[in-house]
Amino acid sequence: MQPAPHPADAVIRPATARDAAGIARVHVESWVDAYAGLLPDTHLLRLDAQSHALAWTRRLTRTEERAATLVAVADGDIVGFAHFGRGREPGQMGAGGEVYMLYVATDWRERGIGRGLLVAAFTALTRLGETQASVWCLAENHSAIGFYQRLGGQRLPKSRLERVGERDFPVIGFRWNLPVDGLNPPG
Numbered sequence: 001m002q003p004a005p006h007p008a009d010a011v012i013r014p015a016t017a018r019d020a021a022g023i024a025r026v027h028v029e030s031w032v033d034a035y036a037g038l039l040p041d042t043h044l045l046r047l048d049a050q051s052h053a054l055a056w057t058r059r060l061t062r063t064e065e066r067a068a069t070l071v072a073v074a075d076g077d078i079v080g081f082a083h084f085g086r087g088r089e090p091g092q093m094g095a096g097g098e099v100y101m102l103y104v105a106t107d108w109r110e111r112g113i114g115r116g117l118l119v120a121a122f123t124a125l126t127r128l129g130e131t132q133a134s135v136w137c138l139a140e141n142h143s144a145i146g147f148y149q150r151l152g153g154q155r156l157p158k159s160r161l162e163r164v165g166e167r168d169f170p171v172i173g174f175r176w177n178l179p180v181d182g183l184n185p186p187g
Helices: 017-034 041-046 049-061 113-127 142-150
Strands: 004-006 010-014 067-074 077-086 097-104 132-138 160-164 167-177
Touching: 010 113, 017 049, 017 067, 017 077, 017 097, 049 067, 067 113, 077 113, 097 113, 113 132, 132 142, 132 160, 142 167
Parallel strands: 097 132
Antiparallel strands: 004 010, 010 067, 067 077, 077 097, 132 167, 160 167
């Protein structure tokens, strides 16, 4: 996949193991910012970019990994990422491709980077032969829900529980039919 020019002077490209620390930084920062008040403070305070970087290094170096990761890079820094692959729930509503994670650094939001990462992930999933893609988010994350709705995601009829720390939280899903027409990054 060739790097694609993107709004806010960001470039979206496939991630490598060298990107692990930047991905981890965005991952932890995004969780602390986006989930404050939604997830227990004790869980958010325990998040550590260094341990996340080790996990991302392992994930990005696994040859048997059935998922892919894209990064958005601006000014030499990772400012967002999308991690995606085959749906985790085969045979159920929302199966097909799935974007497991989509995060943009706080200071880089509202610049089209999340949209660009989502479009790039959908394009890659289409190339893998997927005809649908889903995304799941916390049922109380109104910002993410609005984002996915604005981009044409159709809410899945069933919710599920996802364990975060020591508790289960309701999550809801959105689905798109692939390829998605008219969901091009602005600019």
